[in-house]
Amino acid sequence: MTHIVLYEGPGAQSMQVDERLSLMSACLESGVRVEASNETEVDSDGPVCVIGYLDQDSAHSEKDNVQLFNLHELEQEEIIKAIEEKAQERKPWKPWFPVIDFDRCTNCMQCLTFCLFNVYGVENETITVANPNNCKTDCPACSRVCPEVAIMFPKYKAGPINGDEVNEQSLEREKMKVDISSLLGGDIYSALRTRSTESRTRFAKERDDERALKERQRCYKKLKEALDIPDSVLASLPDQDMIDMKRRAAMDDNQAEGGV
């Protein structure tokens, strides 16, 4: 992805503060990295756009990867438009994924077994976040099942999940010590499905729409409150076949690697 250099070094005149600020903001809001620089050398092999009040013989002009936008010749709006066009290369994605604090992690692999969306993996026998893009936006559930409080989501609203220091007070506040097993009995997802099947059965037998619905809602509410799982994630839980497939695949992989 292109990055921008706001150049005000030798061979260029200074910008107005407002000008510098609005170019800077436009880049950042479009998702483009920007440098305020006085260096004639651009330390990058990738595509770079240099913006500035550049003299005719600007030091940047000879480089292949550098495109010049001269404020002597172009309006600021034209340049901002060009930046926004370049930014369209980026796929829209809120960077939301678990980040492991390896000063706390004990490599117990509970997060690996808990997450059904293949976010976690194992590399050199160590837990890793293998597929950050698979993570469900705004779902911090796996951080709540980590016994060591080692999983962070930097964009989460509260500590210690957001990366704030782990202390007794924050543990209490975030109910990090919630015992998932006692909450819903073992595998939380299968418990959820069982509950929902049970409610459906009861619904069919008793023809009691309201009670069945209430039971499901109670269960969902409990989960949502304890783990902060968004509705969209609850709605997209994989079914039993998918989980079985995942389990078999993991076992096959393990056997192929010489595991038990």
Added chain:
Amino acid sequence: MAEHKIVYCNCTYARIIEKDVKQAVLQALSETGVAFTAVPDLCEMAAQKDPELARLMSTGPVKLAACYKRAVKGLCHSSGVTWNDDDIEVINMRETDAEGVVKALLNTEALS
């Protein structure tokens, strides 16, 4: 800390840092005319294992305005970037007001 790089993370894709704080920090940096790098979202760089992250964080002293140090350290670890505690100072814009952030970024004396 000796001569240091200044890096600012705009946390563009979330609203966890107050807009006023981000704007005031950017404004102050723009007013001083100091050289610095502003990245839209450090989390995204880490997820993409952007080589630029290593260039920013592990080539000499750096003062970074972002969020919690534990989070930034974890992000660097996740993308294989070496973390040198002596060289990296993280200024937390979730907890510090704009004035404090700017002071920490521009003050060449070690703060902690």
